[in-house]
Amino acid sequence: MTEPIIQMKNIEKHFGSVIALGGVSLDLVPGECHCLLGDNGAGKSTLIKTLSGVYKPSAGEIYFEGHPMNFDFPRDAIKAGIATVYQDLAMIPLMSVSRNFFMGNEPMKKIGPISFFDHRHANEVTMGEMRKFGINLRGPDQAVGTLSGGERQTVAIARAMYFGAKVLILDEPTSALGVRQTSNVLATVDKVRNDGIAVVFITHNVRHALAVGDLFTVLNRGTTLGTAMRGEITPEELQDMMAGGQELATLEGSIGGTV
Amino acid sequence: MLSWLNQTEILGTIMSDLTADERLKEVSTIRKAMIRPELGAICGAILVFAFFLLVAGDSGMFSPEGIQNWTIVSAQFVIIATGACLLMIAGEFDLSVGSMIGFAGIIVAILSVQWGWPIWVSILVSFALCVGLGAVNGFIVIKTGLPSFIVTLAFLYILRGLTIWLSILTTRKTIIGGVRDLAEGDWLAPVFGGVILKDFFQWLGDVGVLETFSRGSRVGQPVVAGVPMLVVWAIVLIFFGHVLLTRTRFGNWIFASGGDKLAARYVGVPVNRVKVLMFMFTAFCATVFAICQVMEFGSAAADRGILKEFEAIICVVIGGALLTGGYGSVIGAAIGALIFGVVQQGLFFSGAESSLFRVFLGVILLAAVILNTYIRRMITGEK
Numbered sequence: 058m059t060e061p062i063i064q065m066k067n068i069e070k071h072f073g074s075v076i077a078l079g080g081v082s083l084d085l086v087p088g089e090c091h092c093l094l095g096d097n098g099a100g101k102s103t104l105i106k107t108l109s110g111v112y113k114p115s116a117g118e119i120y121f122e123g124h125p126m127n128f129d130f131p132r133d134a135i136k137a138g139i140a141t142v143y144q145d146l147a148m149i150p151l152m153s154v155s156r157n158f159f160m161g162n163e164p165m166k167k168i169g170p171i172s173f174f175d176h177r178h179a180n181e182v183t184m185g186e187m188r189k190f191g192i193n194l195r196g197p198d199q200a201v202g203t204l205s206g207g208e209r210q211t212v213a214i215a216r217a218m219y220f221g222a223k224v225l226i227l228d229e230p231t232s233a234l235g236v237r238q239t240s241n242v243l244a245t246v247d248k249v250r251n252d253g254i255a256v257v258f259i260t261h262n263v264r265h266a267l268a269v270g271d272l273f274t275v276l277n278r279g280t281t282l283g284t285a286m287r288g289e290i291t292p293e294e295l296q297d298m299m300a301g302g303q304e305l306a307t308l309e310g311s312i313g314g315t316v
Numbered sequence: 317m318l319s320w321l322n323q324t325e326i327l328g329t330i331m332s333d334l335t336a337d338e339r340l341k342e343v344s345t346i347r348k349a350m351i352r353p354e355l356g357a358i359c360g361a362i363l364v365f366a367f368f369l370l371v372a373g374d375s376g377m378f379s380p381e382g383i384q385n386w387t388i389v390s391a392q393f394v395i396i397a398t399g400a401c402l403l404m405i406a407g408e409f410d411l412s413v414g415s416m417i418g419f420a421g422i423i424v425a426i427l428s429v430q431w432g433w434p435i436w437v438s439i440l441v442s443f444a445l446c447v448g449l450g451a452v453n454g455f456i457v458i459k460t461g462l463p464s465f466i467v468t469l470a471f472l473y474i475l476r477g478l479t480i481w482l483s484i485l486t487t488r489k490t491i492i493g494g495v496r497d498l499a500e501g502d503w504l505a506p507v508f509g510g511v512i513l514k515d516f517f518q519w520l521g522d523v524g525v526l527e528t529f530s531r532g533s534r535v536g537q538p539v540v541a542g543v544p545m546l547v548v549w550a551i552v553l554i555f556f557g558h559v560l561l562t563r564t565r566f567g568n569w570i571f572a573s574g575g576d577k578l579a580a581r582y583v584g585v586p587v588n589r590v591k592v593l594m595f596m597f598t599a600f601c602a603t604v605f606a607i608c609q610v611m612e613f614g615s616a617a618a619d620r621g622i623l624k625e626f627e628a629i630i631c632v633v634i635g636g637a638l639l640t641g642g643y644g645s646v647i648g649a650a651i652g653a654l655i656f657g658v659v660q661q662g663l664f665f666s667g668a669e670s671s672l673f674r675v676f677l678g679v680i681l682l683a684a685v686i687l688n689t690y691i692r693r694m695i696t697g698e699k
Contacts, residue, residue, distance in 0.1 A: 132584045143582060149575035151642040151695060160572050161583035163565035173563045200695045 060123075061086050062223060062255050063108070063139075068117035070103050077103040079279040080117065085224060085255040090246060092266040093259045094299050095276035101259050104276065105226050108257070109141040110134035140217035141226040144233065148209045150202030154194055155183040157201050158216050186215045190245060207238025211245050218249060225249060226257040231265050243269050263295045275299055353636030353644050356687045357651035360634060360680070364655050364662070372666035380526055380540045382665065390657025391550035392605060394650050396624055397631035398553040399594075399601030401649035402561065404632050406594040407574030407641030408457060408464040410450075413602045413628055415475035417621025420446045420606035422479045425492035425616035435495070436504035443603050449475070450599025454592030464595075472625065480618040496614030508549075508604070509611025511542030546608045550650075553601065557646035570594065574641030630677065631656050634684045638692055655680070 061084040070078040078100050085091055095101045106112045108119070110128030119126040121137060128134045131141075148157050159179045166175035180197035187194050190211050192204075201209060210230045217225055227246065231239045246269045250256050260266050266273060273290060275282040275298040282298050368377060376382045396413055403410055420442045427438035453471055457464045483490050499505035520526040521538030528538050561567040572580035573590045581587050605624070610616045634652030637644025659680075663673050 131582060135584055141582070143579075149572055149579050149642065151575050151638070151692070152571050156568055156571065160568060160580065161585050163568050165565060172565070174565055174568060176563075202695055 059087055062122055063126075064120040065104075065108070066118045066120070068104070068107060068114045068119065070100075070107055070112060071115045076279055078107070078114075081276070081279070081281050083274060083281070083284075085257060087223070087255045088250060088253045089271040090250045090256040090258055090269050091272045091274065092270035093257060093274055093276060094261060094263065094266055094295060096261060096299055098278075099276040099299075100279040101276055102228070103279075105141065105228060105257065105259060108134075108224075109139055109226060135220075138221055138223035139226065140220070140222035140224070141228065142210065142213040142217060142230060144229045148201040148204075148213060150200065152201060153198045154187070154201055154204070154212060155179045155197035158183045158186070158212065158219075162220055182219070186219050187212065190215045190248070191241070205238055207234050207241045210234075210242050214242075214245050214249060218252070218254070222254060224255045224257070226259070228259050229261070230258070231260060231262065239265065261299065263292050263299070266295070267292055353691070354648035354651060355636070356684060356691070357635045357648045357655065360655050360684075361651050361658075364658050368658065368662040368666065372662055375665040375667070377662060377665035380538075382661075384540045384544075386657050386661035388544055388546055389661050390654045391544070391547045392608075393627060393631050393653035393656045394550035395546070395553055395601050395605045395608070396628040397635070397649040397653045398550075398557045398646055399598035400625075400628035401632045401635065401637055401644055401646050402557055402570060403594040403598045404629070404637050404639065405561070405574050405641060405644045406570045406591055407577065408454075408591055408594065409468060409629065410453065410595060410598045411465065411468040411625045412449075412453060412471035412475055413598060414621040414624035414626075415472050415479065416446055416449065416599055416602040417606040417609070417624055418479045418618055419449075419475045420603040421610045421616035421620050422483050422492065422618055424607060424610055425495055426482060426486050428498050429492055429494045430486050435499050435502040439504050439508070439607055442607065443600065446599045446603040446606075447596045450596040451592055453599070454595030457595070458588045458591060468625075476618075483616075483618040490618040491615055492617075493615040495610055495616065499611060499614075505611055506545070508545055508607045511544050512548060514542040517542045546612070549604055549608065550653075553604070554646055554650045561646055566590070571642055574643075576642070627656065630681050633688065634680060636684075636688060636691070638688055639685070643692065643695075652684075 063083075063085040065081060065083040067080045067082055068078055069076070069080055081100070081104060083091070083104075093101050093104065103112065107114050110131045110133050113129075121139075126137075128137070134141075149160070152160070155176070156179075159182075164175040164178045164182075165172040166178070167173075183197045184194060192208055192211060195203075201212065204212065210227075214225065214227070214230075230242050230246075234242065243265065246256060246258060250269070250271075258266065258270060271287050272284055273287075273295060274284040275295065277299070285295075377386070396417075400410065400413065423442040423445060424435075424438045427433045427441060428435050433441075449471070453464070453468055456462070456467050460467070480490060483492060499509060517526060517538045517540055521528040521536075526538040526540060529535050561570060569580070569585045569587075569590045572583075572585045573587045577587045602621070602624075606616075606621065609620060631652035632644065632649045633639065634655060635645060635648030635650070636652075637649065656677075659676060660673055663670060663676070
């Protein structure tokens with residue numbers, strides 16, 4: 058097993074009197090997809106926001122490539138190679154795919170003393186990268202709004218990869234998607250993982266998690282209920298842990314099947 | 317018949333498979349042209365010109381003087397519309413533009429006429445004050461998170477009130493004249509008040525392309541003396557705004573800030589800085605307008621610029637920008653301004669009731685907004 062790229066040790070995060078995270082430890086290893094499961098309010102979002110530089114932990118330490126990590130802004134995390142793809146905030150629908158792809162990282166070309174946006178380079182790269190991920194664009198100037206939800210997630214993932222992400226955090230990438238789109242996104246996650254990226258995959262869908270995950274950590278009320286390796290745990294066990302057990306089991310019985 | 321249809325369909329599928337994703341429908345050229353922000357404005361401009369050529373073709377509207385007349389009016393609209401356009405694409409409004417015009421003019425007049433400062437110093441101070449006020453607008457919007465509509469509405473009243481109060485306090489009048497005499501020989505004043513290409517127009521007059529005055533003190537001079545600086549400013553601002561928006565990194569940030577500020581912020585776009593700078597640019601454009609007007613009239617008045625903020629927004633919307641931000645074009649806004657100017661002056665030339673102008677404005681605004689909504693649905697594919 059390779060060295061972890063990120064080690065989170067006893068991370069706590071308090072908002073006033075509310076303890077959002079009460080001592081969470083997590084290791085992220087390159088080439089592994091770490092699924093973070095938990096019901097609403099379990100602390101998943103707080104955890105990834107701590108990881109991506111939006112929040113500072115109240116206690117505990119985060120090591121990035123062996124060094125203590127201290128990010129003040131999301132920008133610092135992005136620069137270090139931690140990319141986060143948020144569910145609905147990945148792309149701007151009115152802008153073209155290529156403008157979106159290079160948003161915040163615009164390629165520049167100097168003409169005289171003035172730097173201009175290098176549209177030709179941006180368009181070429183965008184078309185190429187999209188093809189790699191199996192999306193055939195009509196043209197680089199196609200608006201993101203015309204893409205499906207799954208394609209938008211894929212563009213966001215491709216963008217993170219192109220700009221050198223070492224850690225990719227996906228915040229419920231499949232929760233709003235249909236079956237076909239979900240499998241496309243899961244295939245993308247698989248591809249990214251095989252490229253040696255550490256992936257954090259946040260979801261509350263056990264089946265999506267089991268489809269791509271190598272490790273599964275269940276969060277409940279701000280603490281980890283444990284981490285399991287692939288093959289060590291059944292879907293039912295995961296589901297029970299997430300929902301806190303018994304109650305859901307009875308409910309599940311009455312509606313007849315896996316939720 | 318049926319089998320023939322099927323065959324072409326299958327063939328079509330195979331063909332498109334070779335080139336593109338089968339899930340994407342082929343987009344017709346017309347549809348592609350439709351999803352450009354400027355298209356509506358271009359069609360509108362053609363319609364408006366055709367209409368006035370028919371109705372007012374022989375009224376002098378298209379004589380050199382007539383053209384100069386509506387070109388200047390359009391150029392005024394262009395100057396304020398460029399600022400409003402970039403600001404609207406960045407996701408904000410500025411309703412204080414009109415009051416800013418009055419304020420900028422009065423400042424120049426008070427400093428130069430009342431306090432005896434050189435014109436160029438007065439102009440520069442006025443620019444600094446107004447751009448600073450633009451920044452204040454921007455900071456309040458950013459810091460409070462209030463809609464810019466409300467914040468700048470407050471400044472609409474604050475600045476108008478201050479302008480009238482300052483004017484009455486210093487001169488007991490709301491109109492301050494005497495700027496023209498002071499502007500004589502100033503190095504900066506001609507940048508706003510003069511005309512360029514005088515020699516070229518004189519030559520056009522001499523060779524008979526342009527009519528010349530046959531009587532009065534200006535005998536032999538062409539009826540159009542040259543290109544007014546107002547028009548030069550308009551062209552420079554269109555060029556600057558268009559290049560900034562479409563060809564630079566900052567332009568991408570403007571689109572991103574207006575399209576979705578959170579998504580933009582997450583990838584590192586300095587959304588707040590972009591917005592504040594656009595408020596400052598809008599204020600700059602308002603000041604250019606104000607000073608050109610002061611130089612033209614030779615006076616400043618406290619009630620200048622009333623309703624200009626709305627006229628600027630109308631130009632921008634006719635030009636295809638979305639009120640919600642993130643989409644639009646400077647060229648479109650400029651064509652919107654041209655339509656505005658041509659219609660305003662054209663109704664005058666054709667002898668129509670001037671109150672009808674407002675009816676027309678309302679109708680064209682409504683039509684433009686409906687068309688824009690339709691275009692946005694086509695771009696984003698939403699129902």
